[in-house]
Amino acid sequence: MGRILDEHLIYEVLSVVEEIPAGKVATYGQIARLIGRDKNARLVGRVMSMAEYYGSYPCHRVVNHAGRLVPGWKEQRALLEAENVPMKNENHVNIKACQWAD
Structure with missing residues (x-):
């Protein structure tokens, strides 16, 4: 995975994550498409699991x-609740109500 996961790719992913507005969520697949x-x-x-080593990003x-x-x-x-993201249940957000439109 070392060849695939380079710093350029990491920052490319994190730059998309940085664009997700408060109160919205994005999926891993959505970011991959972007x-x-x-x-x-x-x-x-x-990349999300390593993001803390590259700065402060809204990975939540x-x-x-x-x-x-x-x-x-x-x-x-x-x-997410502090940003008024609606929850579907204990472990899921209501993706239909809060997915970021890219």
Whole structure:
């Protein structure tokens, strides 16, 4: 994965994440499409897991295609609720109500 995941790609992903407005969410796949890598949603997830080493980005606004929150990241829900993101249940945002239109 070292060859695929270079700093240019990392910053490309993070620049898209930085554009997600408060109160909206984007999916890993949506971000992958925006950077021209339609099939690389998992690669976007990998970048998200390392984002803290590259600065401060609103990674809490990135969820999976069904709106599921990151397992084990309890703060994500609180951060999204503080931005008035509607929740579908304990572990999912209401993706239809808050997905960022790219």
